[in-house]
Amino acid sequence: MxxxxxxxxxxxxxxxxxxxxxxxxxxxxxxxxxxxxxxxxxxxxxxxxxxxxxxxxxxxxxxxxxxxxxxxxxxxxxxxxxxxxxxxxxxxxxxxxxxxxxxxxxxxxxxxxxxxxxxxxxxxxxxxxxxxxxxxxxxxxxxxxxxxxxxxxxxxxxxxxxxxxxxxLGAGQTAKLCNQMIVGCTFVVIAEALRLAGNSGVDPRALIDAMSGGFADSRPLQIFGPRMLGRIDEPLGHVDVVLKDLDTSLDVGRGAMSPMPMTATASEIYRLLVVDGAGGAEFDAIYRLFGGEA
CATH class of the missing domain: 3.40.50.720 (NAD(P)-binding Rossmann-like Domain)
Structure with missing residues (x-):
């Protein structure tokens, strides 16, 4: 060098x-x-x-x-x-x-x-x-x-x-798209699970702690779960950025004839938020989309 x-x-x-x-x-x-x-x-x-x-x-x-x-x-x-x-x-x-x-x-x-x-x-x-x-x-x-x-x-x-x-060239970007597919879909599932807990009378805050160390535990759950529930207010990412990456993933997937049903569904959820004016919002917006305020 x-x-x-x-x-x-x-x-x-x-x-x-x-x-x-x-x-x-x-x-x-x-x-x-x-x-x-x-x-x-x-x-x-x-x-x-x-x-x-x-x-x-x-x-x-x-x-x-x-x-x-x-x-x-x-x-x-x-x-x-x-x-x-x-x-x-x-x-x-x-x-x-x-x-x-x-x-x-x-x-x-x-x-x-x-x-x-x-x-x-x-x-x-x-x-x-x-x-x-x-x-x-x-x-x-x-x-x-x-x-x-x-x-x-x-x-x-x-x-x-x-x-x-x-x-x-381009392999790094493709690998990053795979990363974003996993992350973007995970955020949606976390929001669904926390909302189900709350709607069923289970404290979603306790659920995050209870899952710690279990098979469903993850860094996204521990980092973004509390943010969805309003515990922490600190900018970490925006809905429109994830939508951009998911849409790019779908475009690459079509060219590769690679089925991507989960990514397609997640992208439409993010698109709903963007259309509703929440493109610059944090990922707690997904949780609110599924049932009102945290």
Whole structure:
């Protein structure tokens, strides 16, 4: 690994991106950042980051650029839009995309970026939520060349508990979709079970504790169950983000002729919430959908 690889950039400092950038800064990695809204960039500056005027400037000043944005359209904008990463000198440089976007888009974007400025691409979406980003315990699901994965691996140790190369370009995004299918469907089942308990005269709060250590126990149950019941008010994710991932999963599933009845049902429940104006809500909105207030 070249010594100059210590020159890192980060584009996209939202709920996940900012704590990930802070982990890199805390590990002593010099970091140049840019964010579409300046507020979070200033928060990173307070932790020692250099704030650039554009994504182009980030890519010109660094050798490895991490990105973490909301969706496929946002990724296309920060890479190929005005003052985007594609306008920089990309020879010998690597883009590491921690966003969750369509696998087909990943492959198309990677080919397009390499053609424009010679920059390599590694898709590396993450799982573990805001808490995992803050603690550096995320799981990284990567897709791309082994050499690119090996190049970035030392830095992934600062933001993740483990990182796995799943295959070629797009394989990381496909693996993340599988993760989101499990998570998105699980949230719905947790809400159903807690609502059934309450409607049947069983304390749903006691149910969560009683299940601890049993076969039905899970991190989602212990983390999100109390939030659904109103015990904890702390942002950890949004309904519309999960819907985006479930819809992408269904699109990939159709192309692969892969039956996905549970994911299809869950996606429609999330869509009901979005149509009802709860797209930006936390996952306790599912519980309320099944029977009023917590």
């Amino acid at each position: 070249a010594e100059t690889d210590a020159m890192l950039g980060f584009v996209g400092l939202g709920l996940m991106g900012l704590p990930m950038a802070r982990r890199l800064l805390a590990a002593g990695c010099p970091l140049t950042v840019w964010n579409r809204s300046p507020k979070n960039a200033e928060a990173a500056r307070a932790d020692g980051a250099r704030v650039a005027a554009s994504a182009t400037e980030v890519a010109n000043a660094t050798n490895i650029v991490f990105t973490c944005v909301t969706n496929t359209a946002a990724m296309e904008a920060v890479v190929f839009g005005p003052n985007g990463i594609a306008e920089a000198n990309g020879e010998g440089k690597l883009l590491v995309d921690n966003s969750s976007i369509h696998p087909d888009a990943t492959r198309a974007f990677a080919e397009r970026l390499a053609r424009i400025n010679g920059m390599s691409w590694l898709d590396a979406p993450v799982s573990g939520g805001v808490a995992g980003a803050e603690a550096g315990t995320l799981a990284v699901l990567a897709g791309g060349r082994q050499a690119d994965f090996d190049r970035v691996a030392p830095y992934l140790t600062h933001i993740s508990q483990h990182a796995t190369l799943m295959g070629g």
